[in-house]
Amino acid sequence: MEENSHSLRHSPPFPPAILLLSPSAISVKAMASSSSLSLSQALLRPTPLSSSHCPSLRVSPSLRPSPPTAPLSLRRRAAPVRASVPLKTVEKATSDIALVEKSVNTIRFLAIDAVEKANSGHPGLPMGCAPMGHVLYDEAMKYNPKNPKWFNRDRFVLSAGHGCMLQYALLHLAGFDSVKEEDLRQFRQWGSRTPGHPENFETPGVEVTTGPLGQGIGNAVGLALAEKHLAARFNKPDNEIVDHYTYVILGDGCQMEGIANEACSLAGHWGLGKLIAFYDDNHISIDGNTEIAFTESVDSRFEGLGWHVIWVKNGNNGYDDIRAAIEEAKSVKDKPTLIKVTTTIGYGSPNKANSYSVHGSALGAKEVDATRQNLGWPYEPFHVPEDVKKHWSRHIPEGAALEAEWNIKFAEYEKKYKEEAAELKSIINGELPAGWEKALPTYTPESPADATRNLSQQNLNALAKVLPGLLGGSADLASSNMTLLKMFGDFQKDTPAERNVRFGVREHGMGAICNGIALHSPALIPYCATFFVFTDYMRGAIRLSALSEAGVIYVMTHDSIGLGEDGPTHQPIEHLASFRAMPNILMLRPADGNETAGAYKVAVLNRKRPSILALSRQKLPNLPGSSIEGVEKGGYTISDNSTGNKPDVILIGTGSELEIAAKAAEDLRKEGKTVRVVSLVSWELFDEQSEAYKESVLPAAVSARVSIEAGSTFGWEKIVGSKGKAIGIDHFGASAPAGKIYKEFGITKEAVIAAAKELI
Amino acid sequence: MEENSHSLRHSPPFPPAILLLSPSAISVKAMASSSSLSLSQALLRPTPLSSSHCPSLRVSPSLRPSPPTAPLSLRRRAAPVRASVPLKTVEKATSDIALVEKSVNTIRFLAIDAVEKANSGHPGLPMGCAPMGHVLYDEAMKYNPKNPKWFNRDRFVLSAGHGCMLQYALLHLAGFDSVKEEDLRQFRQWGSRTPGHPENFETPGVEVTTGPLGQGIGNAVGLALAEKHLAARFNKPDNEIVDHYTYVILGDGCQMEGIANEACSLAGHWGLGKLIAFYDDNHISIDGNTEIAFTESVDSRFEGLGWHVIWVKNGNNGYDDIRAAIEEAKSVKDKPTLIKVTTTIGYGSPNKANSYSVHGSALGAKEVDATRQNLGWPYEPFHVPEDVKKHWSRHIPEGAALEAEWNIKFAEYEKKYKEEAAELKSIINGELPAGWEKALPTYTPESPADATRNLSQQNLNALAKVLPGLLGGSADLASSNMTLLKMFGDFQKDTPAERNVRFGVREHGMGAICNGIALHSPALIPYCATFFVFTDYMRGAIRLSALSEAGVIYVMTHDSIGLGEDGPTHQPIEHLASFRAMPNILMLRPADGNETAGAYKVAVLNRKRPSILALSRQKLPNLPGSSIEGVEKGGYTISDNSTGNKPDVILIGTGSELEIAAKAAEDLRKEGKTVRVVSLVSWELFDEQSEAYKESVLPAAVSARVSIEAGSTFGWEKIVGSKGKAIGIDHFGASAPAGKIYKEFGITKEAVIAAAKELI
Numbered sequence A, B: 001m002e003e004n005s006h007s008l009r010h011s012p013p014f015p016p017a018i019l020l021l022s023p024s025a026i027s028v029k030a031m032a033s034s035s036s037l038s039l040s041q042a043l044l045r046p047t048p049l050s051s052s053h054c055p056s057l058r059v060s061p062s063l064r065p066s067p068p069t070a071p072l073s074l075r076r077r078a079a080p081v082r083a084s085v086p087l088k089t090v091e092k093a094t095s096d097i098a099l100v101e102k103s104v105n106t107i108r109f110l111a112i113d114a115v116e117k118a119n120s121g122h123p124g125l126p127m128g129c130a131p132m133g134h135v136l137y138d139e140a141m142k143y144n145p146k147n148p149k150w151f152n153r154d155r156f157v158l159s160a161g162h163g164c165m166l167q168y169a170l171l172h173l174a175g176f177d178s179v180k181e182e183d184l185r186q187f188r189q190w191g192s193r194t195p196g197h198p199e200n201f202e203t204p205g206v207e208v209t210t211g212p213l214g215q216g217i218g219n220a221v222g223l224a225l226a227e228k229h230l231a232a233r234f235n236k237p238d239n240e241i242v243d244h245y246t247y248v249i250l251g252d253g254c255q256m257e258g259i260a261n262e263a264c265s266l267a268g269h270w271g272l273g274k275l276i277a278f279y280d281d282n283h284i285s286i287d288g289n290t291e292i293a294f295t296e297s298v299d300s301r302f303e304g305l306g307w308h309v310i311w312v313k314n315g316n317n318g319y320d321d322i323r324a325a326i327e328e329a330k331s332v333k334d335k336p337t338l339i340k341v342t343t344t345i346g347y348g349s350p351n352k353a354n355s356y357s358v359h360g361s362a363l364g365a366k367e368v369d370a371t372r373q374n375l376g377w378p379y380e381p382f383h384v385p386e387d388v389k390k391h392w393s394r395h396i397p398e399g400a401a402l403e404a405e406w407n408i409k410f411a412e413y414e415k416k417y418k419e420e421a422a423e424l425k426s427i428i429n430g431e432l433p434a435g436w437e438k439a440l441p442t443y444t445p446e447s448p449a450d451a452t453r454n455l456s457q458q459n460l461n462a463l464a465k466v467l468p469g470l471l472g473g474s475a476d477l478a479s480s481n482m483t484l485l486k487m488f489g490d491f492q493k494d495t496p497a498e499r500n501v502r503f504g505v506r507e508h509g510m511g512a513i514c515n516g517i518a519l520h521s522p523a524l525i526p527y528c529a530t531f532f533v534f535t536d537y538m539r540g541a542i543r544l545s546a547l548s549e550a551g552v553i554y555v556m557t558h559d560s561i562g563l564g565e566d567g568p569t570h571q572p573i574e575h576l577a578s579f580r581a582m583p584n585i586l587m588l589r590p591a592d593g594n595e596t597a598g599a600y601k602v603a604v605l606n607r608k609r610p611s612i613l614a615l616s617r618q619k620l621p622n623l624p625g626s627s628i629e630g631v632e633k634g635g636y637t638i639s640d641n642s643t644g645n646k647p648d649v650i651l652i653g654t655g656s657e658l659e660i661a662a663k664a665a666e667d668l669r670k671e672g673k674t675v676r677v678v679s680l681v682s683w684e685l686f687d688e689q690s691e692a693y694k695e696s697v698l699p700a701a702v703s704a705r706v707s708i709e710a711g712s713t714f715g716w717e718k719i720v721g722s723k724g725k726a727i728g729i730d731h732f733g734a735s736a737p738a739g740k741i742y743k744e745f746g747i748t749k750e751a752v753i754a755a756a757k758e759l760i
Helices: A023-037 A090-118 A124-140 A161-174 A181-185 A215-234 A252-256 A258-270 A298-304 A319-331 A365-375 A386-393 A395-416 A418-429 A452-466 A507-520 A532-537 A539-547 A575-580 A593-605 A628-632 A655-670 A683-687 A691-697 A738-744 A749-759 B023-037 B090-118 B124-140 B161-174 B181-185 B215-234 B252-256 B258-270 B298-304 B319-331 B365-375 B386-393 B395-416 B418-429 B452-466 B507-520 B532-537 B539-547 B575-580 B593-605 B628-632 B655-670 B683-687 B691-697 B738-744 B749-759
Strands: A155-158 A246-251 A275-281 A308-312 A337-342 A470-474 A500-502 A525-531 A553-557 A586-588 A611-614 A636-640 A649-653 A675-679 A705-708 A725-727 B155-158 B246-251 B275-281 B308-312 B337-342 B470-474 B500-502 B525-531 B553-557 B586-588 B611-614 B636-640 B649-653 B675-679 B705-708 B725-727
Touching: A090 A124, A090 A161, A090 A181, A090 A365, A090 A386, A124 A161, A124 A246, A124 A275, A124 A319, A155 A161, A155 A215, A161 A181, A161 A246, A161 A386, A215 A246, A215 A258, A215 A275, A215 A418, A215 A507, A215 A539, A246 A252, A252 A258, A252 A275, A258 A298, A258 A507, A258 B258, A275 A319, A298 A308, A298 A337, A298 B298, A308 A319, A319 A337, A386 A395, A395 A418, A452 A470, A452 A553, A452 A593, A470 A500, A470 A553, A507 A525, A507 A532, A507 A539, A525 A532, A532 A539, A532 A553, A532 A575, A532 B539, A539 B532, A553 A593, A575 A586, A575 A611, A575 B575, A586 A593, A586 A683, A593 A611, A593 A628, A628 A636, A636 A655, A649 A655, A649 A749, A655 A675, A655 A705, A655 A749, A705 A749, A725 A749, B090 B124, B090 B161, B090 B181, B090 B365, B090 B386, B124 B161, B124 B246, B124 B275, B124 B319, B155 B161, B155 B215, B161 B181, B161 B246, B161 B386, B215 B246, B215 B258, B215 B275, B215 B418, B215 B507, B215 B539, B246 B252, B252 B258, B252 B275, B258 B298, B258 B507, B275 B319, B298 B308, B298 B337, B308 B319, B319 B337, B386 B395, B395 B418, B452 B470, B452 B553, B452 B593, B470 B500, B470 B553, B507 B525, B507 B532, B507 B539, B525 B532, B532 B539, B532 B553, B532 B575, B553 B593, B575 B586, B575 B611, B586 B593, B586 B683, B593 B611, B593 B628, B628 B636, B636 B655, B649 B655, B649 B749, B655 B675, B655 B705, B655 B749, B705 B749, B725 B749
Parallel strands: A155 A246, A246 A275, A275 A337, A308 A337, A470 A525, A525 A553, A553 A611, A586 A611, A649 A675, A649 A705, A705 A725, B155 B246, B246 B275, B275 B337, B308 B337, B470 B525, B525 B553, B553 B611, B586 B611, B649 B675, B649 B705, B705 B725
Antiparallel strands: A636 A675, B636 B675
């Protein structure tokens, strides 16, 4: 834990040292962009009449790809009709197009070669999506390869993460230091920066960690939310300092996942106009043609979700259509856009294109040769032709120029809007305001008993005043989870500067969106909430918080049978254990006011490790001895009447059961026993303490240990030892008033006392 | 475990002893049904012009409900226009309608009174959905109250499970023994049959366990799939022995959940024409008006998903519209139907209707009185007026008659189609064919090494030949999970008799659908598959398998870092621990061929407890000493060179690491040590063995114990004790070839030997 440190260490210094380029360098980028986009000004609407405008007909025969050779019966739609259209600058276009095709084939072969060398990976998507990838990274997106963390960059998410060689090839061409040729050659090898799925913590230039399908589109919604929110808070009529797009590529697999529908429903509801999603409509998933399991109309669904939908029928070489679609998407400012791009998976492979066999396996030497023949690619593996290299080389100076330009803009902003600039800067750099933790409320044993969910709300509202990056909400349980920030309104389509986010009943989407928010800017601190038991609905996203080092705060209330009448469907039993077993996550179960404040202190400081706060529905007293400092150590003694570190018995509790342990200790002490009561609020933090500290709390010589927790005893042997006793619940709960269930299940003071007496 | 028992004990005997009624009793039901449905023959299409046909205008003023009094600005749509329409049988309709209204108000007040008495629960939904509930249970559905398990009954699922008082009230009126007045009075109390959410294992008449939103609609898709499958397999042109509808009520909350979209996409794909879902469109969720988070067009989305959509604009008293919608839904045979019914939550409550405050809390004495006034309800709490009671009383004889009629039909079927009848009977009664387990393959150490996922496929294919109820598939990973049954084709819209189910990339929906299949008939044995790590996507459904005693078999392959290059997003770490902590589920991790067969034996026999099989991607040798019988005990010795139950050290492994333990033992024995190797394939089964047996495997006196498992060590202290050593992985995985990762993470023979030597 980064205790007592307010500077978060995973963000680049601000402003980064950059190369200041002359204005002419900037204009080159502008010209390059506008010239490539000027090829098609006509906006393409998805009607059956608008055939694809395919410049590739002008490409020389040797470069022209052969049509896919998979049986036509497998293809859901007929091959797109090709028609030439008048181009304004034919000469330029011809050479441009040849170069674009060459660049696209470079991407394809980098993917083919890397997968072949690793003999592992997914060549199909990169081969099919290379055209849209090229247009995005070479034409549409703004970024600075030498500072992948430049704040105002466009964000790109490959939701279909298995196709990561597409992204690695693009990062390589664009000049990112993270993906050199050597890295491509080390694809999927131990210690490489090119793992089997995109991982933000391994590869600068990768925004989020994807692979588990549907997560990436959820993250993208979070990134776009963050942009919309920050733009609304900080932009001025004379200075739009926050201004970027979020692009995403998702496939059929992502589209089938429920999480994607959840996130996209919210994106439509919020009107995230700067979210542009490319749907790689290739009709193939691992099990074969999507006909076998996926025949819904994605277009209708997305229109129902409030998106603008465009269909690019020829994604294989309809570059102008892709460009036009992006322009159209940008022109629709009040809705996110789905660009359905019909592609051929494994495009260019004569025998494997348009089949599942190209999805997730190397092509094999023979088919690689055949594909080289087919696409007219005479180069050795991993080769980037000189003209392609030269073409892409401009992104390094242009990126630097873009950032320099923005830095000038920020300097102007700072001059004029000092306060806002400081706040935005802190969000960008991950700096928490000095002394923020003083805002945390403190409690004494005389403070009124309260549910930790209510104490949590006191903390959230106290923190919202001092943490400019704190925002979040609940999955339709705000009034139960107690998550509303009273000083703010709702983040909505027309009020995006507000900080209460209404996620609806969409737990999984909520988690993925929060991951996107957390990874947008280092000091954006998203929190989200539901009943603890419904972490089951969002575990995929929570695990990715942990893996991708997204410091999301999970506010999980109704954390045990203590919720009472709602019954076993709503009562968590195994959930504490299940998260204690998960790497890189903090599972915190505070017992009262001070511990809840401590849990928030820990959660806010841990920007690279998510925290889960398990909070009670029921009222709990403020216990003598509880403290913020104790929570920071994960486990600590709250009371003890022994001397010499040798109590007769140690009673250990967490959360709502710490009170029971404390009461049992009182009774035992009256009978003359020496009893220590330990709060084990976070096992992970306790594990990280020194051996000496741990021995001071749980001395090895004292084997008489009793734990009590209203949840599974699984894992407690580690704490109580084979001679101790763990009181808990190893079956499902029941529907009844909470007190009755506690009694019937034996989660009582009497049970602790009886167990202790057996051991002493 | 129901070892060696082929008769499953939770199904009623077949055929149940029933009261044979005269044909006239049967015709009463038929007449009653047709007369109530004849009130409206005109089918209602969801157009703006078709206003509601509201017979309640004819009700006397004292009974006429006042309009909802919540501010109009909160209502998404204007109140439905009321217009009288010519009715063919006005005299009859008038009295019918008065009685219907009275019955509907009875339902409302039973819910109000029960929630009030418990001072806990959700009155809003039952008050709003009482009209559709009445039409369903009093008019549309066929069931036998005295045999809730009668096979050919219509199934009803309350996906919006929090509204369970609706279902309890209906079961009570219909004459189910499970919900007497006393049970209503015990709503949400300890030991009652009326828990806080519907639980199939507590309340006969409740088909599945709901509450966690979106699960119920997924279950309903599974129930409808089961009907379509069994009908296709067993129905004959002259005898449609399988023939029922599946009805479901879902609310805004369910609609927002991704799992619902997944399941409904499949329902549309499969063309489940006998699935009829009522969407309680009341615009209110816990956080307030759905405007704050849910503004998508549900209609468009469902049309996109391939459903037939009908809108009943006046769900508060548009009985004829509800009836007409059901008729229309039944007439559409190739698509499931969504009937969007616009209702007022808490209908009848003058001050709380149409607001979130009526969703999840008791009305309070004052508002209960006001509602009684408003709806003209002079009765004491829990009273069912005599005429209502009389009206509903016909369901007991009619239900018995329906079942008797079906039994006659079955007798005819049995006479003509002996073989099919026997098979269907076994599915209905939960009887596994005698000697089925002889089909399980066996292996010797000489059998070729193979991945347990491949061995799993051998088992599935062997079992498919002898278990008529086995069906299932994968979430788009059939060729990786190895789940295809080679003797069958795909279950699809036009080939529903087949048994390979293609779930697409919809893990959560898949789990919920399998729960529905399992709970349709006792010997339907659904299995479903994905990578083990993606249990994170379906944990909500898996937990409900465990809670609701649905014996689903989860075939989870790629169960560790052994999957290699796909990297940490795909490598389970904490998953074994997370399921070992979950109640009523069997977590099995077989090590080779015999253990895989043993795992399937256990999984098939456990019809009231789900099983998760964690299976390897990589090849594993067949180990000397492994056995089916060993697996049935959960843990057992596979080799030992000690005597007197006192080995120098015990090495404990599971799955792919058992081989490593065995190899380490060989080396240690060469050095003269006595070593026992234990396979701990299922902790749950081992826990259930006698103390003597457990002592014979893991003697308390031997504290030198080393475990090895390529996953979290969390929980292993219980097995190895505080003096033992657990070798595992307590951090995320990595992308590289599997062998390299094993070595780098220290999951090796050398590590086991070193640890053993430290302890001996």
